[in-house]
Amino acid sequence: MLAFAKKLKTGKRYDLDDLHLKHKKPHHQSKIPHELNTHSPEVTTEAQEQFNLLDINSSPEDVRRNQGTRMLKYMDTTEDPCRDFYQYACGNWHKYHPIPADHGGFDTFEMLRENLDFQLRRLLESETAEGAYNDRPISTDRPLETNELLPNHPMPTPYFEEVLRNPKTEYLDPIKKAKFLYKSCMKEDIINQRGAKPLLHLLSELRGWPILEKNWDASNFDFIWLVAQLRLYNNDILISEWIGPDIKNSDEYVIQIDQTSLGLPSRDYFLSETSREYIEAYHQFLLDIVYILGAPEDTAVDDVKDIIDFEIKLAMITADPEERRNLTNIYARLTLGELQAYVPQFDWLKYFDVVAEREVPISTPIVCYCMGYLQELINLLSKTPSRTIANYLLWRFVRHRVNNLDERFQNAKQKFYHLLFGREASPPRWQFCVAQVNSNLGMALGNLFVNAHFDEKSKNDTILMTKQLEDAFKEILVFSDWLDDVTKTIAIAKVDAMRLRIGYPDIILNRNMLTDRYKDIKIHPHYYFENSLSILMHLTRNEHVKIGKIVDKNMWNTAPAIVNAYYSRNKNQIMFPAGILQPPFYHQYFPRALNFGGIGVVIGHEITHGFDDKGRLFDKDGNLNTWWTEEATEKFRNKAKCIVEQYNSFVVPEVNTPLDGLTTQGENIADNGGLKQAYKAYLEWLERYNDHELPDLPLHSKQLFFLNFAQVWCGTSRPEAAKNRLKTAVHSPGRFRVIGTLRNSLDFANAFQCPPGCPMNPINKCTVW
Template sequence: MKNLLLLLFALLAFASCSKQTLKNNVAITGIDSKLRPGDNFFRYVNGKWYDSVPIPASQTGVGAYMFMNYPQRIRLQGILDSISQSRNPIGSPEQKVADFYASGMDTVRIDERTYKPIKPLLAKIETINDIPSLMNFVAGEAKMDNSSIIAFGVSPDDKNSSRNIAHTYQTGIGLPDRDYYFKSDSSTVAIQESYKKYIATLFQNTGSNAEEAKKNADLVYDIDKQLADSHKTKVELRDVQANYNKIAVTDLVKRHPNIGWADLLNNLGAQTDSLDVGQPAYYDTLNTLLQTIPINNWKIYLKANTIARYADDLSKPFVDAAFEYTKVLSGQAVQKSRGEKMASAVDNYLGEALGQLYVKKYFSEDAKKRMLILVNNVQKAYAVRIDKLEWMSDGTKQKAKEKLFAITKKIGYPDKWKDYKNVHIARDTYFENVVSAAAAGYERQLAKLGKPVDKAEWYTTPSTVTAYNNPTANEIVFPAGILQAPYFDNNVDDALNYGGIGMVIGHEITHTFDDQGAQYDKEGNLKDWWTKEDYKKFKSRIQQVIDLYSTYTVLDSLHIKGDMTVGENTADIAGIAVAYDAFKMTQQGQDTKKIGGFTADQRFFLSIAKIWRVKMKDEYLRLWINNNPHSPPVWRVNGPLMNTSPFYEAFDVKPEDKMFLPMKDRIIIW
């Protein structure tokens, strides 16, 4: 009876998927037919493009994925240029984004003010004379989106996902990650020196002489390094259990007398009797350093932090100093245009106001409807795959499917837009506009403390080219920004859409069941729902992913960090597998007809290679490897396809091909 029900379910899933009609047959061009697909599929599909496309001087890379946000910002700039020339009703989304943008474009006014906007803050730092006054300043700045030595936020409780609680995290460093302070290779040393030079320049721009500025920069770097020594590594941060530490405020007061948690929380406006202290070792160290580092040194540190926080919002010398550091870190050759920067700033501070305008112009309801069909079909295919797993028991399978079908799907844009009524915008005060938007964002967050979680809230803007899985809400989110070619096109055939956005959908669903997501139940609570034996088998397969990806060389002798990227790599492997299964449920997936010389299956896999078509500078690639939890784009293609048997069949991959893995070594998790 059970098998009969499963068969009926599969047939119903097939029926619902197969109703999709074929769309326009888009030709696939640029294939390098001199290469064997099984040697390097990324190069086979993208090599000609890769070898000929220039990286714009103002960018660190070009192509799909996150680099599509560059043309997105140009689109947004077009919207902003248009509405900033119009009269807009006071308080309307159009007025706020237009005036914010116009104020940021007025570089003459910004340059005239030099660093006057932050002089009151620097003067306030000068009045600090003890630890309580230091922490009072830190709290005030935290409310303006300046974390300095305290990173505070409000979000769902990992073990009671229906309620919002207070969280704190490790912070306090200026380099991208703790490891940058402890490496001695030439590229890292160059970044260290560039960072010190940047801090010194900021001090010179605010009146220090060169000798004093260098001395201050060295002092700041030393404090940074002491704080960094307490930081968890990026791999350690993946342990969701170890990074959940809900502690009573009364206990924290005793544990950290120098931090003064009771007064700090009061100054933050946070009424709570407990905190989730993500990384307690950081706050243990901070508590000690507050006592051992002289107050005058802390004042210099806070000045550096404050100037750096606002450098891009001040006059040209500050903006230029920030860019010189960025150039060494990422390889970006020249600064982005002012219009692109301001489009990004508006999106950052007033993202859903701008998003309303973007969606009206660039995202259709028909696209949203088709996208929902794609998501539903991939979800159905995932259930079938779970039922077929040989390593998982029936009881765990049932719970996995319950979690799968409890996923909330958000597509395009929020049902309820954020209200920016507390953000005060004027066309001639860019700095104050930034501060007002940041303060309003903090107050919006603080208002959630102790309240039920708003399941309708989004954590990215509609125009951003991204997608995400939120484990505490058990939701997957696909903003309008990613719902465009090459990921999704409402006018192309299923093969391209399932190979494109279908893989992304499968990827995001898999985050529900990756090394982190698998520890949350269907309600989004950090709670064990596995049998011990099943979880042991699951972890062994996760280790296979870590081991395989750790063998991939990216740049010189630099390897992918398999243990840091395991969640994303797992999602890529399973994402392709389930997207393929969903595609085979469609009419085109069952057809043998060729389009432009390629079978439907081949078009599916060609689409996968195209959505990760990216070229980036070596400096940025090095930054990526050290900090990004995703593998570089070439391995988001070749890595998972090496583990995808239908790919071998579609392109006749042979044992002598470089991408060939014996069947016994191909990883199947979901």
């Protein structure tokens, strides 16, 4: 994956509002004009330049001139490119992009995401933008359902019972649902007027949160019922449970369970001596929330202390990521009946019957990645009072619901995020709301985006470039002197079998299919809290109907309007959503050097993920399978060890802390391999065609390739965000994605004539692919 950490949980869904590790975007209090045009003062100069580059009326000469100007102004031309190429390429980037108050850091990806958010906002706020479909529209000559919500429909009372739990299907067009969700999120007057009432109502249905109630009765506490109810709202607490392809049989959907996630970004935040300040901030955040909800002060302090102490103990029994690197060792497949016998203290039969909303046979297969953790968890729960367990479960649930509530809760969250990520202010409300729609009704919003902005030429170009990159990688495989012929043959077959998904899935242009995808989601233009719950229940329901079904490997679940790219080990599939096919990654009028150095390296990066430390364990069909010879495996490990040790030697200047080369090795291998493939493919293209150059930028085409690769990773970070990244991220910081990769590239050294032994051309280089 290009920009964000992947999890073991292939296809795993996340809670609707647990987005802070990705977008980090709640809000400022400001009036937003109904229509945002490209000349709005809220659009930054850089965003305006992005709009100009995307203007279909721009001439090829104008596009190249504008891009050359942009690239030159970011460069520090006083720096020797053979000493520090990151400084040479990005040394002036921070002058044009100081870190915004609402960010922990700011880089090229964030700039592109914000530009994309502006476009999505305009589509959601437009009264005229409508979906475009390739099929016949749904008939509208039917009687309206009694609960069908139209803009002027009176708000039902109480909405929670009459609408959200109403079993009738909501037939609103999915585009209208997306716009209604955005409108409800933006209606801060209604959200503030309702205050905490929607949450308190829900907590009452969940039989009460002890921390808020002096007379909570522990004898009525049903642990399994509560855990299952929270899972119905798409929350994993104490155990992570999802439905996904079996990693040893990728054609079959199975129930999968793993150890828990935690309330802080990783277990190190709870266990490291240097993380005391984060635990204290987390403690205060919890107190702030329960006080807003009306917790009695005489008992709340003790309850909060018990919650934190319990979560520290929970962190202690979770396995360290390094203990879990070998998937074969932690994989266990058993039946539901066998799991019940292994951990009889947890009523798995009842849990799955509630979550799946039907009786699940005891013969149902389950894949477990945490057998040891389950036993430790049962021991911990047996020593913990019911009140503490109930308080903890509901705290984790409430934590996720904070974003759906009024400004008091947002202020408490911002105070916590300031210490955790260094974020000085909450982002604009509109940006948060755009992210909510894109994360949860992304295919509907994708319909609007593709119809308004997507150029099919970019899709066709990317398909062609992918074929060129695959050919380049196969050639690298053929000439790899450390691979035996058997492993080479199977590896080439895996490349040939890779599925390619570019732009968007066909579903978004099929009205019936798109409507069916979101048919059970009830969306009201005023009630954001309940809309969120409806989406959460839809996600859980939509996931659990897959139990025991055959995997459709042609399906993709990634929203089209995002700036990222992915490789799926289970599907042996690479995916490039429409949102990433924009400058600086790609433009049809760019010199091909820029396109190969941008989207070309991204393509190569994702191809290489099929052959990194984890991807290589899966065969061409996406199954965990030992297809490497022992000799090839040993040689791979030695080459990967070189990469690990190289990146271990890099120190992040903002916090004077070394990288973790082991945790980041998969992404580092992909970066190095992607660059090599892309440059090889570009050279083969150059043998047949002449490339353009950029006005005012005195670099030849081969140098432009490496410059654009480097500028993709320009960025700056606050110390707090840098610390967080080092504890949690599987990617190296942008500076070292440039320096580490180029130091290993003889092609780069030749292009810039860097002498052997200089900082950017060391004698000893590391290479896997």
